[in-house]
Amino acid sequence: MSSQQPVARQSWSTRVGVILAVTGGAVGLGNFLRFPGLAARYEGGTFMIPYFVALFLLGIPLAWAEWALGRYGGSRGLNSGPGIFRAIWPWRGAPYVGALVVFVPASVYMYYVFLEAWCLVYAWHMAWGHLDLGGQKGPYLDFFDRVVGAGEHGSLFGAEGLGTLGFVAFCAVANLVLVYRVLSRGIEWFCRFAMPALVLCAVVVLVRVLTLGTPDPQYPDRNVLAGLGFTWNPRTAEKGFLESLANAQMWMDAAGQIFFSVAIGFGIIITYASYLKPDDDIALSGLTSCAGNEFCEVALGGMITIPAAFVFLGRDAVLASAQTSSFDLGFKTLPMVFQAMPLGQWVGTLFFLLLFLAAITSSVAMLQPCVAFAEEGLGLRRGPAVALTAAVTTAGLVFVLWFSAGQLALDTLDFWGGTFAIYVLATVQAILFGWVLGADRGLRELDRGAEIRIPRAVGFVIKYVSPAYLLGVFAMWFYQNLTASSQQNAFLAVLRVPEVRLSVALLAGLAALLLAGVWLAMRRRRLEPQPALPEDVP
Amino acid sequence: MTLGGWVVMLASIGLVTGLLAWCAVRILRTPEAAEHVHPPSDLDPHDKTMHP
Numbered sequence: 253m254s255s256q257q258p259v260a261r262q263s264w265s266t267r268v269g270v271i272l273a274v275t276g277g278a279v280g281l282g283n284f285l286r287f288p289g290l291a292a293r294y295e296g297g298t299f300m301i302p303y304f305v306a307l308f309l310l311g312i313p314l315a316w317a318e319w320a321l322g323r324y325g326g327s328r329g330l331n332s333g334p335g336i337f338r339a340i341w342p343w344r345g346a347p348y349v350g351a352l353v354v355f356v357p358a359s360v361y362m363y364y365v366f367l368e369a370w371c372l373v374y375a376w377h378m379a380w381g382h383l384d385l386g387g388q389k390g391p392y393l394d395f396f397d398r399v400v401g402a403g404e405h406g407s408l409f410g411a412e413g414l415g416t417l418g419f420v421a422f423c424a425v426a427n428l429v430l431v432y433r434v435l436s437r438g439i440e441w442f443c444r445f446a447m448p449a450l451v452l453c454a455v456v457v458l459v460r461v462l463t464l465g466t467p468d469p470q471y472p473d474r475n476v477l478a479g480l481g482f483t484w485n486p487r488t489a490e491k492g493f494l495e496s497l498a499n500a501q502m503w504m505d506a507a508g509q510i511f512f513s514v515a516i517g518f519g520i521i522i523t524y525a526s527y528l529k530p531d532d533d534i535a536l537s538g539l540t541s542c543a544g545n546e547f548c549e550v551a552l553g554g555m556i557t558i559p560a561a562f563v564f565l566g567r568d569a570v571l572a573s574a575q576t577s578s579f580d581l582g583f584k585t586l587p588m589v590f591q592a593m594p595l596g597q598w599v600g601t602l603f604f605l606l607l608f609l610a611a612i613t614s615s616v617a618m619l620q621p622c623v624a625f626a627e628e629g630l631g632l633r634r635g636p637a638v639a640l641t642a643a644v645t646t647a648g649l650v651f652v653l654w655f656s657a658g659q660l661a662l663d664t665l666d667f668w669g670g671t672f673a674i675y676v677l678a679t680v681q682a683i684l685f686g687w688v689l690g691a692d693r694g695l696r697e698l699d700r701g702a703e704i705r706i707p708r709a710v711g712f713v714i715k716y717v718s719p720a721y722l723l724g725v726f727a728m729w730f731y732q733n734l735t736a737s738s739q740q741n742a743f744l745a746v747l748r749v750p751e752v753r754l755s756v757a758l759l760a761g762l763a764a765l766l767l768a769g770v771w772l773a774m775r776r777r778r779l780e781p782q783p784a785l786p787e788d789v790p
Numbered sequence: 791m792t793l794g795g796w797v798v799m800l801a802s803i804g805l806v807t808g809l810l811a812w813c814a815v816r817i818l819r820t821p822e823a824a825e826h827v828h829p830p831s832d833l834d835p836h837d838k839t840m841h842p
Contacts, residue, residue, distance in 0.1 A: 267817055267818050267820070267823045268818070270817055270823045270827050271813075271814050271817050271818070274817075274827060274828070275810065296798075297794065297795055297798045300798055300802050304802070304805070477791050478791070480791050480795065480799065481791035481792065481795050483795075483799070484791065484795040484796070484798045484799040484802075485791060485792050485794060485795035485798075486792075486794045486795065486798055528828065531826065532826050532827075532828060533826040533827050533828075536813065536816055536817065536820075536827055537827045537828055539809075539813055540810075540813040540814075540816075540817065540827070542809075543806065543809040543810040543812075543813045544810055544813075546806040546809065546810070547806045547807060547809075547810045549806075550802050550803060550806045551803045551806055551807060554802075555803075701826055703816065703817075703820050703823070703826060703827060704816060
């Protein structure tokens with residue numbers, strides 16, 4: 253009995269480690285920065301309805317679909333997006349559609365590394381006490397503008413950039429080294445140890461936010477309860493509940509946020525799942541990953557940043573900030589929270605450092621689909637494959653860094669690459685699972701090695717509901733943009749604003765490059781699926 | 791904060807916390823979880839050109 257107890261204890265701690273690793277692996281900047289920005293843009297409460305509808309009709313079912321598609325392709329010897337699509341879909345054009353699996357992470361990576369560097373810059377300056385800027389919001393907003401080069405294009409390359417460029421270079425090199433050394437496994441320690449620390453840190457910050465009261469007596473309406481109301485009330489000051497709910501852009505953004513944070517339509521899950529063993533579980537893994545992610549996003553990210561921003565900045569400033577960018581709010585607000593709490597300097601340093609570590613696990617994962625395609629499709633060894641990926645993504649990163657004024661390049665890439673393209677890829681994957689692979693066959697793939705039994709209705713949801721939902725919202729969004737004024741029109745912005753036009757041209761160039769790569773791979777017959785072993789056939 | 795706000799907040803946080811707790815219990819009850827349940831970071835994207 254005594255010999256069994258340590259074994260049982262070890263097994264228990266291993267399982268706790270698995271929970272931390274699975275939930276922690278999904279946490280990133282989307283949870284603590286992007287979600288609060290979007291929720292604030294639509295004033296919270298109403299936004300949560302399309303958000304949860306998207307989670308249950310799109311997020312969780314499509315996460316399962318993506319895991320299944322990846323493992324199906326991997327069991328036929330293919331690990332890149334174009335290859336996996338080729339393995340599932342016999343049509344010769346399938347690998348070209350599969351290029352989206354490489355396009356999305358590459359385009360998001362181009363600005364994600366910049367955001368990652370913001371975390372490091374803030375951790376650094378917080379540690380040195382440079383962010384102890386008093387109780388007024390002005391100095392914090394100025395600091396943020398200098399860090400991100402919001403003043404004018406190219407300012408990050410000058411002396412006033414607070415060294416952001418150096419931090420970005422460090423992040424870019426660290427990402428490439430990690431992906432070159434195949435250290436994604438090595439950084440799983442982060443998920444097991446640093447992730448609980450990040451959550452604990454967030455809980456401490458949450459307690460401080462909820463006990464802020466009314467920090468500035470000059471503005472008695474800026475109190476925590478009003479901030480929570482701003483976050484969660486289902487009707488806004490100007491619009492009724494139903495009027496708010498009829499906004500197609502909000503439904504698209506809610507779905508986009510679910511995709512962004514759960515990493516669906518990102519090319520990451522489908523690529524990594526292709527390396528799974530045939531008897532590995534994908535049902536409970538996928539669900540736990542979604543659940544951990546949602547907990548950090550809704551219960552922590554949503555409860556900290558928006559009420560704090562409301563209290564310190566006021567409603568109008570929060571709305572104005574959220575309209576321009578989804579990522580700003582946390583950086584503009586949280587330093588003020590840290591300044592107002594005991595040991596805030598060190599809690600803040602730790603928080604931004606852990607956020608940086610959470611971000612780097614995501615960005616390394618974004619590089620893997622690109623490297624996998626360069627290896628598989630172009631026949632490169634890992635070194636040249638990483639070098640090619642580095643060359644392409646660094647060109648995009650430098651573009652984002654240069655066009656920093658108003659964050660026009662970053663926001664354009666975030667919309668067309670980080671929302672629109674993700675949306676398209678998620679739709680394609682839903683159709684691939686439900687109609688090409690077939691829902692029944694897909695569910696059998698999901699059931700293999702599964703630790704939970706997925707309800708059969710999920711097959712129906714992925715086959716009919718998810719594509720109809722996605723196409724319906726997309727059609728509404730398209731119609732609203734066609735009829736919108738020029739200031740609010742996403743299509744006209746491409747024609748009207750030179751930086752937006754250039755950013756879209758950058759994405760078009762990336763797409764052209766990938767399509768040429770797929771053409772070359774097809775020509776060299778490098779994407780031919782191998783027959784699956786009998787035990788791999790679902 | 792309105793009554794509707796309280797309802798939305800408690801329902802949202804309760805939902806995500808409940809879902810995570812359910813998943814955690816399922817993993818804790820699975821003896822072979824460490825071998826079969828994986829996050830993406832746990833997988834090895836091996837170099838196919840080096841290890842054909």
